[in-house]
Amino acid sequence: GSSSNTKEKEYGQSEPMFHVSDIPGKGKGVLAARDIKQGELVLQEYPLFTVPLHIQSSPSALIAERLQKLSSVQKEAFFNLSYVHFPENLDPKEHVDRLALAIFETNAVSAGKDTVGIFPTMARLNHGCSSAFNVVYSWRNEHEGLFVHALKDIKKGQELLTTYTDTKRPREERRKLIPEDRAYLTQQYGFKCTCDVCALPDGLSQASDRRLSKISELYRKFATWGNMDIDGIQAINYVREIWEIEDEEGYWSERGQLAADAAWVAASHSDASAAQAWALKAAEWFTYEIGADTPQVRSLITVGDRPQSHNAWGTREKLEVGGPKY
Ligand SMILES: C[S@@+](CC[C@H](N)C(=O)[O-])C[C@H]1O[C@@H](n2cnc3c(N)ncnc32)[C@H](O)[C@@H]1O
Numbered sequence: 531g532s533s534s535n536t537k538e539k540e541y542g543q544s545e546p547m548f549h550v551s552d553i554p555g556k557g558k559g560v561l562a563a564r565d566i567k568q569g570e571l572v573l574q575e576y577p578l579f580t581v582p583l584h585i586q587s588s589p590s591a592l593i594a595e596r597l598q599k600l601s602s603v604q605k606e607a608f609f610n611l612s613y614v615h616f617p618e619n620l621d622p623k624e625h626v627d628r629l630a631l632a633i634f635e636t637n638a639v640s641a642g643k644d645t646v647g648i649f650p651t652m653a654r655l656n657h658g659c660s661s662a663f664n665v666v667y668s669w670r671n672e673h674e675g676l677f678v679h680a681l682k683d684i685k686k687g688q689e690l691l692t693t694y695t696d697t698k699r700p701r702e703e704r705r706k707l708i709p710e711d712r713a714y715l716t717q718q719y720g721f722k723c724t725c726d727v728c729a730l731p732d733g734l735s736q737a738s739d740r741r742l743s744k745i746s747e748l749y750r751k752f753a754t755w756g757n758m759d760i761d762g763i764q765a766i767n768y769v770r771e772i773w774e775i776e777d778e779e780g781y782w783s784e785r786g787q788l789a790a791d792a793a794w795v796a797a798s799h800s801d802a803s804a805a806q807a808w809a810l811k812a813a814e815w816f817t818y819e820i821g822a823d824t825p826q827v828r829s830l831i832t833v834g835d836r837p838q839s840h841n842a843w844g845t846r847e848k849l850e851v852g853g854p855k856y
Pocket residue numbers: 555556557558559611612613614636637653654655656657658719720721722723724725
């Protein structure tokens with residue numbers, strides 16, 4: 531049968547890194563039990579069960595089938611989780627399959643391409659937008675597990691927040707968002723986000739909205755390098771500009787991928803020193819977000835050593851595109 535295992539206890543730390551507590555207005559949440567450093571592995575967890583993202587049959591029948599295979603301890607962990615969107619007129623005890631679906635919809639996250647799963651500890655992480663989220667999760671195929679890393683330094687007592695969706699959008703749009711990895715779920719989460727960014731007074735909120743919209747726009751412009759609409763120098767300038775606005779906003783997520791894309795551009799244009807510098811920048815940020823012991827970081831360190839080994843090396847005209855500013 532399927533197994534589930536939360537590894538945080540096995541690291542032999544004298545102090546636990548976090549604990550699950552009641553958080554006013556949010557149900558339960560996760561608080562730092564000690565200071566946590568940027569890049570630390572906060573949690574490694576395996577799914578209670580997974581289901582395909584796109585299914586023909588009824589999701590609640592499939593979930594019921596998966597639940598049958600769990601031990602009673604695992605079932606209890608599942609039914610302890612929170613849920614929204616359960617019809618008010620129904621008694622959850624009499625509609626267990628419907629209840630299980632509501633729990634699933636509120637808590638499932640991506641477990642690889644086209645799969646979603648339930649991770650009972652990770653499921654206690656509440657959502658924060660933009661600069662408010664401080665941990666990120668990533669699925670590792672080779673481990674078949676979910677890894678949660680600290681994106682920022684976190685102080686003891688602070689809430690650990692992840693992001694349920696792409697938050698590089700203005701506040702009003704964020705409030706309408708549906709999580710990307712739950713295609714068959716049409717309803718929204720059922721909470722009005724009150725994270726530090728959503729709670730900003732209007733003037734500051736508008737300034738944050740402008741930065742987030744600008745970041746998204748620059749990402750779209752950067753992508754046009756792929757169709758040769760812009761040259762490599764322009765492309766790298768967009769990356770630098772994104773980086774700078776993200777510093778102002780405090781939005782640090784996805785920088786590993788962004789710097790890796792910049793390394794790709796630099797390698798394509800045979801700019802060795804830029805490719806090297808971007809690759810090392812990418813390795814650094816991927817280390818925070820997904821960990822050093824990943825294929826992404828290993829291959830970027832190789833590019834840092836030998837930029838000419840990059841797959842895209844010399845595929846565009848020779849051009850000095852420039853490295854990162856900082
Ligand atoms: C995956 S669960 C997170 C853990 C949950 N708070 C619990 O008690 O188990 C998702 C639910 O948590 C609540 N939640 C998450 N982030 C929130 C936020 N920023 N503000 C208010 N409620 C939030 C919502 O009720 C949401 O449907």
